[in-house]
Amino acid sequence: MTAKAGEAADVVCVASWNADLISQVARPIARGETLMASAFSISPGGKGSNASVAAARQGARVALIARIGDDDFGRMGMELWQAEGIATQHVERVAGERSGVAQILVYEDGDNSIAVYPGAGAGLGARHAQAAAGLLAGCRVVMASCEVPAEATLEAFRLARAAGALTLLNPAPARPLSDELLALVDVLTPNESELYLLAGEAHAGSADQAAARLLSRGARAVLVTLGAAGCRLYQAGQPPYSIPGRPMAVRDTIGAGDTFTGALAAALARGEALPEAMQWANAAAALSVTKHGAIDGIPRHAEVAALSKQ
Template sequence: MSHPDSPAGAAEPVAITATEAPAEVVCVASWNADLVSHVARPIARGETLMASAFSISPGGKGSNAAVAAARQGARVALIARIGDDDFGRMGMTLWHAEGVATDHVEHAAGECSGVAQILVYDDGDNSIAVCPGAGSGLGASQVQAAHGVLRSCRVVMASCEVPVEATLQAFRLAREAGAITLLNPAPARPLPEELLALVDVLTPNESELYQLAGAEHSGSLDAAANHLLAGGTGAVLVTLGAAGCRLYQGRQTPIGLAGRSMPVLDTIGAGDTFTGTLAAALARGEPLASAMQWANAAAALSVTRRGAIDGIPARADVAALMSQVAR
């Protein structure tokens, strides 16, 4: 399946309606176009560095995670706000191609879609600056308008790229309906206690975990995770990059899962792939400890290709990797 790598010449978007069956995963989604430059190393303040390559591709943590869930076989719907521009049409084209329902994607007339400026370094690491554009206007009212799909799904996920008011309303409705709430707290920022108490599964990386837990807990994964659990978060699943991940649940013994040695081209979208794959596994009834194995394997595969969308694997590829490890 091909994906647009440029807004030029994008086909007219078509809304996708989930008519055959309700969505299993609903994503309160950020959307932006990724403007990616490849440079040898981080750029110093005031320095100009020549890039070896440049591309424009679909991005946004919410959109990436939604595509990841769809490629794992979940029926996915979006709640999002995009600009009435070529970048917005790029998003609609992508979601149409991936079978993601867009009934609750609002087109903001006269506004620009979000943009992420990404620098990818020779070692595969990256730095990202995001301007949310029309996505900054996503709020509780748009979420409330999607109450039907939220109350019939199994998992509701979001990231910190969308306004907290939208995530709060979505998680309130999800909690009322008995759906699992999944939050990727990236980019890191302070979150209200009410929201953290509505989160069933939190998926921070190490630095995000410490920022949420506070300076007094920095340096100890156990202390930081247990602090968040004490505040009402159901489970904390810390992603550790090449070192794998670690799951904390109440009074249970933490479960660690080792990373996999993979050839790294770039790490863009690895965390989004982890979150979306986790959501899909939970939606099909996998226990959390099993779901994190799927997410860990998918994230490992994602770094072997360039770009967020091209790096997201299909369910069959993830199953094959897990089978190889199991033998």
């Protein structure tokens, strides 16, 4: 379904956008080493854009708040969002600035390493959220990642929370989060390494203790993604709730976390409780690793429904 100009969206994403430049290599490259790649491709990327596509493919009406360059990579983003039915009236296209780029190395075991240059996205700020205040006031879920400037996320979450929407933050790439921002987060979705970094528990303490620290600082729920091991939900005053991973034939893991975030947002937007929504997101993320690339790996609603019944 499409969220057209003037219509309320179910899910609004404060979105990063970049083109993924993907090289397939046998293993991680050592400092100073040159390694021949077996394949190369350019495809749409950016955590916010990927999550938005995932939410749209799960049936949500999705709209973006974003800033991109008026260049070939920016046009790639606009074409993708149009094809996926994602509203772009709050995407600012900026002449003279480059769109973001991610340089990705994918290894034979399916794992990857990524370097991101945000480009025009680095200029996203509170004014962009304020310009979309009407959209934010009418949505059910607002999501963002740490690939966008914190001031844009903070203002979007403030406006959304005031209107009764849920807020969802994927804290990747991990960076220190202010108590002000954490207090506006309904669901925080770190992976295990991000959990420890955010909680300041890089060398000591358990995952339970790290999650408890983030809850004590204001986050309402901490949902830790564990890759092939599934995910675990922490909420104050409740025991942790775990969902096991699903055994899948892994092609690559690019975009799996973004697929989880977008599918979770879509499920929450249609009114599912958090434990049920995380079951749906877990299935969607499992399917995403069975294909190459972020966008090609993002499943449709029917595929997730079929896997969920197994």
